Amino acid sequence: MTDTIDQDEDRADAMFHALADRTRRDILRRVLAGEHSVSTLAASYDMSFAAVQKHVAVLERAGLISKRRSGREALASGDVEAVRSVGSMLTELEAVWRGRIARIDDLIAQPTPTERNQ
Amino acid sequence: MTDTIDQDEDRADAMFHALADRTRRDILRRVLAGEHSVSTLAASYDMSFAAVQKHVAVLERAGLISKRRSGREALASGDVEAVRSVGSMLTELEAVWRGRIARIDDLIAQPTPTERNQ
DNA sequence: ACAACCTACAACCATTTGGTTGTATGTTTC
DNA sequence: GAAACATACAACCAAATGGTTGTAGGTTGT
Numbered sequence: 546m547t548d549t550i551d552q553d554e555d556r557a558d559a560m561f562h563a564l565a566d567r568t569r570r571d572i573l574r575r576v577l578a579g580e581h582s583v584s585t586l587a588a589s590y591d592m593s594f595a596a597v598q599k600h601v602a603v604l605e606r607a608g609l610i611s612k613r614r615s616g617r618e619a620l621a622s623g624d625v626e627a628v629r630s631v632g633s634m635l636t637e638l639e640a641v642w643r644g645r646i647a648r649i650d651d652l653i654a655q656p657t658p659t660e661r662n663q
Numbered sequence: 664m665t666d667t668i669d670q671d672e673d674r675a676d677a678m679f680h681a682l683a684d685r686t687r688r689d690i691l692r693r694v695l696a697g698e699h700s701v702s703t704l705a706a707s708y709d710m711s712f713a714a715v716q717k718h719v720a721v722l723e724r725a726g727l728i729s730k731r732r733s734g735r736e737a738l739a740s741g742d743v744e745a746v747r748s749v750g751s752m753l754t755e756l757e758a759v760w761r762g763r764i765a766r767i768d769d770l771i772a773q774p775t776p777t778e779r780n781q
Numbered sequence: 782a783c784a785a786c787c788t789a790c791a792a793c794c795a796t797t798t799g800g801t802t803g804t805a806t807g808t809t810t811c
Numbered sequence: 812g813a814a815a816c817a818t819a820c821a822a823c824c825a826a827a828t829g830g831t832t833g834t835a836g837g838t839t840g841t
Contacts, residue, residue, distance in 0.1 A: 565676055584816085717828095736787065
C-alpha cells in the first residue's frame with residue numbers, strides 16, 4: 546500500500562519533471578496535435594538530434610507520449626489521458642485548499658495553527 | 664512580445680519544477696490547507712531544517728506559496744490561484760489535442776503528417 | 782542581559798540534468 | 812550492394828539540484 550503511494554509519487558515526479566522544460570512542453574503540444582517523427586521534431590529546434598531524442602525519451606518515460614514504429618521512423622503522439630491525470634493531481638490540491646479533504650492519508654497531521662482559509 | 668512569452672515559459676518552468684518533487688508537493692498540500700511556519704513544516708520531514716527551508720523557497724519563487732512574517736516565524740500559505748494557473752496550462756494542452764487551437768502563435772508549424780487525432 | 786528559538790543564507794558535496802559528439806544498427810532508395 | 816536516412820545509445824562535460832553543516836541575525840521569554 547505504501548508501495549503503491551511511492552509508485553504514484555514516482556509517476557508524479559516524472560510527469561512534472563517532464564513538463565518542467567519548455568522544449569519538452571513544446572514537443573508535447575506538437576505531438577498532441579498529431580503524430581510526428583523524432584527527426585521532424587528535431588528539425589524544429591536549435592539543438593542536436595540526440596538532444597531532442599532525449600527529450601522525447603523523457604516524455605515517453607513519464608507516460609506523456611508514446612511511440613510507434615513505422616519503418617525507419619518512430620512516430621510519437623501525445624497521451625491526453627496522461628495530461629488529464631496531471632490535471633487531476635492539481636484538482637486534488639485545490640480540493641485540499643477548499644478544505645474538502647480533511648486528510649490525505651495522514652499527510653496533514655499537525656492541526657492547522659491559524660484557520661484562515663477562504 | 665516574444666519577451667512576454669519567455670517570461671511565461673520561465674514561470675511555467677519554475678512552477679512545474681517546483682511541483683516535480685514529492686516533498687515540495689507535500690509542503691504545498693499542507694500550506695494549502697492552512698498556514699504553517701517553516702519550522703513546523705520542517706518537523707514533519709526526515710531532513711534538515713535548511714533543506715525544508717530551501718524547498719519552501721523554491722515553492723515561493725515559483726509563486727505557488729507566499730510567506731508572511733509574524734514575529735520570529737515565517738508563515739507560509741499556498742496560493743490556490745497559482746495552482747489553478749498551472750491547471751489551465753494543462754487545459755490548454757488538452758485543447759491542442761482536441762484540435763481547437765490550430766496554432767499557438769506559430770508553435771505548430773509543420774503540417775500534421777497523419778491526421779489521426781480523436 | 783541572556784538563553785532559546787526561528788529564519789536565512791553561504792559553502793560544500795554527490796548526483797542529476799541538458800547539452801554535445803561519436804558510433805552502431807536498421808530501413809529505404811537507387 | 813551501397814548510399815542516404817532515422818533512430819538509439821554511450822561517453823563526456825558544464826551547470827543545476829537536493830542534500831549537508833555552519834554561521835549570523837532577529838524575536839521571545841525569563
